[in-house]
Amino acid sequence: MEEAFRIGSHKVYRIEEWQGGFSPPEALFAEFESRVFAEHAPGFEPDFMRDGLIYGYLQSWLIDTGDELVLVDTGAGNEKDRPGIPIFGNLQTDFLAKLEEAGFAPEDIDKVFCTHLHIDHVGWNTRLVEGEWEPTFANATYYFPTLDEAAWNPAKETYGSLGGAEVNANVFEDSVAPIIKAGRAELIEHGASIADGMTAIDSPGHTPGHMVLEVESEGEIAFFTGDILHHPMQISQPGWNSVYCEDRDQAASTRRAILDRAADRNARIVPAHFGAPHSVFVERAQDGFRPVFDERRGG
Ligand SMILES: [Zn+2]
Structure with a gap:
């Protein structure tokens, strides 16, 4: 498998877990306005919209620096019980075969960066081995x-007080706790250095601790933005949140700030769920921003 793009000297591979129609737009966007959506909708078929449903992906991003392999977000995982979002429960995907197609085995991965701890970003953290959830990337x-x-x-006093408990039922227990128990977890805050030229940036709202991974190599920049954006509609309408954004005012102001920073620095935005070509540049437009799907700009 060829890399999806480069950031300077880093090769970046897209490891796909799932794709499909997810939900009608009016059910995904909390601030949905049909007139505004209709203006943009003709450009969304087929990569971002099919048969009246928002079309999306679960995909991980693997950054190969030459020295290290950093995996960003780990999808929904296999065989997991997901009463909060049944569509992502009990999956049996060939995610690890896709990783192998890119040329990598689970034990090759040096670092795993989870932008946040929602159901569809931590799943492959673990896999079921003889009835136990073990770290996939040992x-x-x-x-x-x-x-x-x-x-x-x-086990924390703050449990449940920060929101989002129901949609994330079981997720901590089967996909995060086993990593902590195995001594492989590092809890990080704003500014944490993940690797040479890779920094974690606070981007709260979708979840309380959501983080963007900023990556710079040879003057080129990419922001791995997790769920700051689910769909290009949110580039032209940064005030539109997904219904899964836990603090909507905060999520909208974070979205504007990240888009602003990306426009200023000509950074490639690499979200977790975008359709082809799966990453995007942005330019300022009259009342927001404009997506620029132009591979030439990123090399
Ligand atoms: Zn997500």
């Missing part, structure tokens, strides 16, 4: 946002 250090761990660790 040699990796896993980086988790401190505040998200505080939100979902039942």
Whole structure:
């Protein structure tokens, strides 16, 4: 498998877990307005919209620096019981075969960065081995946002007080706790250095501790933005949140700030769920921003 793109000297591979129609737009966007959506909708078929449903992906991003392999977000995982979002429960995907197609085995991964601890970003952290959830990437250090761990660790006083408990039922227990127990987790805060030229940036709102991974190599920049954006509609309408954004005012102001920073620095935005070509540049437009799907700009 060829890399999806490069950031300077780093090769970046897209490891796909799942794709499909997810939900009608009016059910995904909390601030949905049909007139505004209709203006943009003709450009969304087929990569971002099919048969009246928002079309999306679960995909991980693997950054190969030449020295280290850093995996960003780990999808929904296999064989997991997911009463909060049944569509991502009990999956049997060939995610690890896709990783192998890219040329990598699970034990090759050095670092795993979870932008946040929602159901569809931590799944492959673990896999079922003889009835136990074991770290899939046995040699990796896993980086988790401190505040998200505080939100979902039942042993913490803060558990349940930061929101989002129902949609994330079982997720901490089967996909985060086993990593902590194995001694492979590192809880991080704003500014944490993940590797040379890779920094974690606070981007709260979607979850309390959501983090963007900023990556710079040879003057080129990419932001791995997790769930700051689910769909290009949110580039032209940064005030539109997904219904899964836990603090909507905060999520919208974070979205504007990240888009602003990306426009200023000509950074490639690499979200977790975008359709082809799966990453995007942005330019400022009259009342927001404009997506620029132009491979030439990123090399
Ligand atoms: Zn997500």
